[in-house]
Amino acid sequence: MSGVAIQSCGACGRSWQFRRAACPACGSSSVAEAEAGGGGTVWSVTTVLRAPLPELDVPGGYGIALVTLDEGPRIMCRAEAGISIGDRVRVALGEDGLPRASRA
Numbered sequence: 313m314s315g316v317a318i319q320s321c322g323a324c325g326r327s328w329q330f331r332r333a334a335c336p337a338c339g340s341s342s343v344a345e346a347e348a349g350g351g352g353t354v355w356s357v358t359t360v361l362r363a364p365l366p367e368l369d370v371p372g373g374y375g376i377a378l379v380t381l382d383e384g385p386r387i388m389c390r391a392e393a394g395i396s397i398g399d400r401v402r403v404a405l406g407e408d409g410l411p412r413a414s415r416a
């Protein structure tokens with residue numbers, strides 16, 4: 313599994329990432345915690361060449377991707393170099409607890 317926590321609605325089946333007490337689609341409070349399977353598709357990707365903090369600086373920059381999980385939510389991830397829009401990826405939490413996307 314991915315370690316990426318999501319929630320899903322017991323009434324309409326929609327899934328989302330950020331914790332809520334009620335479904336954003338239908339308003340039901342039948343909300344269940346779940347773990348994303350880890351499969352996803354790259355929605356967008358960019359390379360950060362100027363890190364916002366010195367401790368995040370990586371020579372040559374680092375990738376950031378928006379990945380649409382197979383369950384539906386779209387999440388931001390650190391991205392393996394070279395991935396492109398439309399690529400199938402695996403998302404899993406890194407040692408720092410942040411999601412990372414790598415080629416599936």
Ligand SMILES: [Zn+2]
Binds near residue numbers: 322325337338340
């Ligand atoms: Zn719902």
